[in-house]
Amino acid sequence: MKRGITRGILYAVVHFSLEVACFYFIFNRFGQSQYWVLFALLYDCLAFVPQALFGALQDRFPRLDLGTCGAVMVITALLLPFDIIAFIMLCFGNALVHISGAHYTLCDVEGRLAPSGIFVGGGSFGVIIGQLLSKTELVIIPLALMAVSVIIICLIRRSVSVSGRADGIDIADKNMPIWIFILLMFTAVAVRAYIGYAIPIAWKSSALDSVILFFVMGIGKMLGGVFSDIIGAKRTAIFSLILSLPFMLFGNSNMLVSVIGVGLFSMTMAITLGALVSRLSDMPGISFGITTVGLFIGTMPAFFVLPKTLLANQVTVTLLTVTVIIIFIFGLKGDRKDEK
Amino acid sequence: MKNNMLMDVVAEPNADRIFTGAAGVLTAVVVVAVIAVAVAFIIRAVNKKNKNNKGE
Incomplete structure (x- = not known):
């Protein structure tokens, strides 16, 4: 460890x-x-x-x-x-x-x-x-x-001499057919990547604001992995996304409120990767690759289409976040010990 | 002479537009090709693993 x-x-x-x-x-x-x-x-x-x-x-x-x-x-x-x-x-x-x-x-x-x-x-x-x-x-x-x-x-x-296998990571629902599971996790990553561009952040006007935003994102991603190990991946994923929603939606002009939302929202990064690795334990490289392809596919529409008004931003963020929450509810394994 | 100058003025933005369009198309082709190769690779690798698992 x-x-x-x-x-x-x-x-x-x-x-x-x-x-x-x-x-x-x-x-x-x-x-x-x-x-x-x-x-x-x-x-x-x-x-x-x-x-x-x-x-x-x-x-x-x-x-x-x-x-x-x-x-x-x-x-x-x-x-x-x-x-x-x-x-x-x-x-x-x-x-x-x-x-x-x-x-x-x-x-x-x-x-x-x-x-x-x-x-x-x-x-x-x-x-x-x-x-x-x-x-x-x-x-x-x-x-x-x-x-x-x-x-x-x-x-x-x-x-360190690693084996090339990611054994032991076990957070995914293993009853789901593998291709449906991969498609769901891929969608979760892609949708999340797009949401990242749709979060309303009118408060970000200076270089310092950008530094704060990116630093909080980084800390959120790190804490996502840490909390998954402590309280369980499914709990971390669902609670962090649900909690992040109001902060993201109503933090348009308030930096503190907004960065709390962004930090919470970033916590699921390691969880999607962990879920894929749970099902493809002898293919950690491919699993990571699936998430990065998903990231690119999710980023691509942001080059062409982004919501223009605050309301459109809020609706987009809400709908897409709920989609990701539903994916996690079905795709991740329960955290209770008796479910393990 | 007048005509040539006019042609220069008109031709430049057009050439620029064509070049931008070509760069855009080239980018799109590269993006689609790279994604296609990666997805094909993922499908092949996961199917292979599935077959192996069933074999076991």
Whole structure:
């Protein structure tokens, strides 16, 4: 357990550094481009979707060092002057490091979700720091962070030998046919990703507000994993979503109210991943890949259609959140001991 | 001469639009292709696992 948490924290640092590097690169090189939207869409696609393929590769060859390979690709991308080649390297490097993180925080963690929750949460802090840094020419900072990440990944690899199986994580309803289950969890991830863009946040006007928002998101994701281990995944998922609704709906102009909602809402991140891994325990890489494909599919409509008025925002958030709650009610296993 | 200048003014935004359109189409093709490959891969892997489980 302790080793799992340590791995989660170390990979959270790696995830943070990775996102700083990627968002620094994207905003610094393409932020002013007239094709910005296309680059943003392509980045999401090429960084998220191939994780299913790299995940399968990691599942098949658990000793393969995808993390170091990905981190070196990101460092190379930061140094390369050829924007498009660097961009593709950056996306694939990002995907490889993510899969490595999933591999080390899902396998051999004695059924705990906290390590993967902590790992996933680390990225949120990096997203906003990378965006803020991109306005400067301090490329040395993401480079230094990625160099530290390479060291961390190598150290973890040297000290831990994981089996490639995520045995012990058991939070899913196992009576449901596997394809229906995968489709439900995929939908939950995609819908949740879209809701993230629909939450009314008129209060967010300064850089500090953005930093607070992303930090709360990260803490929420981390706590989701921790609470799942303490009070149970189903309870955490359903209570956090129900509680988050009023805060999200009525926090449009009040930062404190809104960030409480966003924090609670982010808590289900590790739970969908854990649910998929529960059914596909010998395929943690593919499971992680399914969630990232879902994330991209959910993000895509946000590039084209977003509710325009506050009321439309509130209705969208409510309907979609209720959908996710229903999915969790049917897809997750009860938390009572007699149900285990 | 006048005509050429006019052509320049008119042609530039059009070329820009065509280029943007082409970039958009290319992006859409890449996105669809990447998603298709990933989904096919997931389906194949999960089906394989299902078959193995049934075999056991």
